[in-house]
Amino acid sequence: MKKRIVIKLGTGVLATPAGQSLDKAQFARLAAEIAALQKDGWSCILVSSAAIAAGVRVMKMGKRPDDLPGKQACAAAGQPELMRLYSTSFKKHKLAVAQLLLTHGDIDSLMHRENARNTLDRLIERGLIPIINENDSVAVEELRFGDNDRLSAEVSVLVQAHHLLILTSVDGLLDFEGRRVPEVRELASAFRFVRPEKGEESTGGMMTKLEAVRKAGAAGIPSHILDGRIAGRMKAALAGKDVGTAFIAARGAGRHR
Numbered sequence: 001m002k003k004r005i006v007i008k009l010g011t012g013v014l015a016t017p018a019g020q021s022l023d024k025a026q027f028a029r030l031a032a033e034i035a036a037l038q039k040d041g042w043s044c045i046l047v048s049s050a051a052i053a054a055g056v057r058v059m060k061m062g063k064r065p066d067d068l069p070g071k072q073a074c075a076a077a078g079q080p081e082l083m084r085l086y087s088t089s090f091k092k093h094k095l096a097v098a099q100l101l102l103t104h105g106d107i108d109s110l111m112h113r114e115n116a117r118n119t120l121d122r123l124i125e126r127g128l129i130p131i132i133n134e135n136d137s138v139a140v141e142e143l144r145f146g147d148n149d150r151l152s153a154e155v156s157v158l159v160q161a162h163h164l165l166i167l168t169s170v171d172g173l174l175d176f177e178g179r180r181v182p183e184v185r186e187l188a189s190a191f192r193f194v195r196p197e198k199g200e201e202s203t204g205g206m207m208t209k210l211e212a213v214r215k216a217g218a219a220g221i222p223s224h225i226l227d228g229r230i231a232g233r234m235k236a237a238l239a240g241k242d243v244g245t246a247f248i249a250a251r252g253a254g255r256h257r
Contacts, residue, residue, distance in 0.1 A: 002041055002042060002043040002124075003041065003042055003043065003162040003163075004042070004043045004044075004045065004124065004159050004160065004161045004162055005037070005042050005043070005044055005045070005161055005162060005163045005164070005165060005238070006045045006046075006047060006152055006155050006156040006159065006161045006163075006164050006165070007034065007044055007045070007046050007047070007165045007167065007234065008046075008047045008048075008148060008149065008152035008164070008165065008166045008167060008212075009030070009046060009047070009048045009049065009050070009167050009228060010049050010050075010148070010149075010166075010167060010168045010169065010228065011049040011050045011052070011053055012168060012169035012228075013026065013030075013167045013168060013169060013228030013229060014026055014027065014030075014048065014049065014050040014053070015050050015053035015054075016053075018063065018064070019050075019052070019053040019056065019064050020053065020056045020057060020061075020063065020064065021053060021054070021056065021057040022050060022053060022054050022057075022081070022082065022085055024085065026228075026229075027085050027086065027089045028089055028092075029231060030089075030228070031086070031089035031090050031092070031093060031095075032093065033231070033232070033234055033235065034046070034090075034129070034234070035090065035093035035095055036235065037234060037235065037238070038095065038127075038129070040235075042238070043124045044129055045120065045124070045129070045130050045132065045155060045159060045161070046086075046129060046130065046131045046132065047132045047133070047148050047151055047152040047155055048082065048086070048131050048132070048133055048148070049133070049148045050078075050082055051074070051075040051078040051079040051082050051133055052064060052071055052074040052075050052078055053078065054074075054077075054078030054079070054081040054082045054085075055073070055074030055075055055076070055077040055078025055079075055081070056074055056078070057078075057081075058074075058077040058078055058081055059073065059074060059077050061074070079099075079101070079133065082133070083097070083099050083131065086131055090129060095127070095128075095129055096127075096128050096129070097128060097129045097130075097131050098123050098128045098129070098130050098131065099130075099131055099132075099133075100116065100119065100120070100130055100131070100132045100133075101132075101133055101134070101135040102116060102132055102133075102134065102135060102151065102155075103134065103135050104134075104150075104151070104154070107151075107154045107158065113158065116158065117158055117159065120158070120159055121159075124159075132151070132155055133148065134148055134151050149166065149208040149209050149211070149212040150208060150211065150212055150215070152164060152166060152212055153211075153212035153213070153214075153215035153216045154215070156215075156216045156219070156221050157215065157216065157219045157221070160219075161216075161221055162221070163221065163222055163223070163224070163237075163238060164212070164213070164216045164221055164222070164223040164224070165223070165224050165226060165234055165237060165238075166209050166212065166213070166223065166224065166225045166226065167226050167227075167228030167233070167234070168209065168225060168226070168227070168228060169227065169228065169229060170206075170225075170227060171226070171227040171230070171244060172224075172225045172226065172227070172243075172244035172245030173190055173193055173206065173210075173225060173245040174193065174195075175193055176193065180244075180245065181193065181245050182242050182245065182246065183245065183246045183247075183248065184245060184246070184247050184248070185248045187210065187213065187214050187217060187247065190210055190247075191207075191210055193206075194206045194207050194210065206225075209225055213225070213247045216249070217247060217248075217249040217250060218250070219249075220249050220250070221249055222246070222247060222248055222249045223246075223247040223249075224237040224243075224244050224245065224246050224247070225244050225245045225247075226243060226244035227244065
């Protein structure tokens with residue numbers, strides 16, 4: 001059975017500056033890298049933000065809205081455009097994609113959770129790439145608090161992933177001097193480096209990423225936080241090379257396939 005990885009793609013990785021449209025060149029490069037991972041024997045599950053960024057252009061707005069109804073409307077308008085770009089990007093590599101829109105209620109509900117797991121299992125078995133987004137048009141948790149960081153951890157636990165890769169616009173966790181922290185074994189010590197600032201297009205920041213890492217680690221799933229704007233980072237991280245910040249899961253935590 002192929003090993004499963006969950007790849008979280010933040011808005012800062014997928015959108016142009018200020019989050020006003022999708023970056024087509026990024027989609028092309030990321031699709032090529034993910035296709036290569038699939039060929040190397042990984043099953044990739046994507047948790048993708050950027051529906052709002054896509055919607056800003058679709059709705060012909062000058063900037064991202066600040067109000068919740070405006071963000072939800074942008075998400076509703078942008079989600080089809082987001083999936084269209086994923087579909088065309090992966091089609092070039094003879095890969096098909098599938099869309100799942102989830103809320104945290106779906107993850108918390110035993111019946112919905114089982115249905116989501118069975119759907120993902122079937123898609124993965126058939127070689128498709130599931131692309132999951134928070135159902136922003138009806139839910140508010142990620143719009144306010146997390147830019148899909150928490151959802152990526154929940155999906156990792158749901159599918160019993162072997163690794164969680166969080167792609168963002170910074171090269172991992174940075175210390176007080178702005179230097180990259182290459183590896184974290186005691187997660188509690190990492191939270192002291194969290195800074196309040198984040199990108200204009202992001203709703204999360206490093207805090208929600210570390211919380212996602214903590215949830216995944218409790219289930220025995222190691223994680224990486226990587227700069228999604230630099231080519232080759234995903235393959236390098238999975239090969240154990242010194243890129244981004246690696247988070248070592250506690251021994252004996254959780255259970256793998």
